[in-house]
Amino acid sequence: MHQALLIIDVQPSFAPPQWLIDGIQVLIGTLPSVATVERHDESKTPFQKQLGWHPAPDDESLIQADRIFIKHGYTPTPETIEYLKSLKVDRVLVCGLQTETCCLAAGFALFDAGLQPTLITDLTVGSSLDRTGVLGVRLWEHHFGHTVRSGEL
Template sequence: MREILLVVDVQASFSPPHWLVTGIRAVANRMPSVATVERHDESRTPFERQLGRHPAADDASLVDVDRVFIKYGYLPPREMLDHLVAMKPERVLVCGMQTETCVLAAGFMLFDAGLTPTLVKDLTVGSSIDRSGELGTSLWRHHFRQLITVAELDAQA
């Protein structure tokens, strides 16, 4: 099966747990992979004005991938979507930070583009409102149905 891994916002300013970074690195080493990194530019996305906080202006991905796409705000950039569509994957495995916000936003964008977003549910962490990621996982299941675990990926290999 032609799969691509999308790593969402696994970067120092979001303090990902070590187990998450290690787990994602192991999967990224096995297949084509891309990542998003969220950076702050108040002229593009009003994080500071509206939320009183913001990501770093110069953060980098903590996972080595084939290509990194910089984003400003919740949605992945159009260039990333165009790149993934051109690769024609059977499914896009999605993992990373903030299951119920940025990860879910990526899922909607992939779905709307005709791709098959599949959440790697044990390689995501929710936001501070639900660090377990269960809210995001439930929303993902409701909207896209496609979920997988690392053990299920290993069994398919």
């Protein structure tokens, strides 16, 4: 199966646990990889105005993926989705931070683009609402059906 890895927002602003970084690093170099980095620009996404918080304006990915795309807000950019489509993959493996928000938003964008989003359930961390990510995994299974564990790859 031809697949790619989409790493969502593993960056200093979100203080990812070391086990997540280490687990994702194991996959780097084994398949094409893309990482997103969420940066703050209030003129594009009103995090401060609406939520009273925002990511850093200059964060960098803590994972050295093949390609890194900057985004503002929850959803991957159209350029990110087009790049993944250009790889002609059977599925896109998704991991990273904010299982029930940014990862789920990526799943919807991938699905709407005709790609098969597949969540790596043991390489994701939920938001402050549910750090376990269980809520996000349940939402993912409901909307997209496809999940795997890293040991299955």
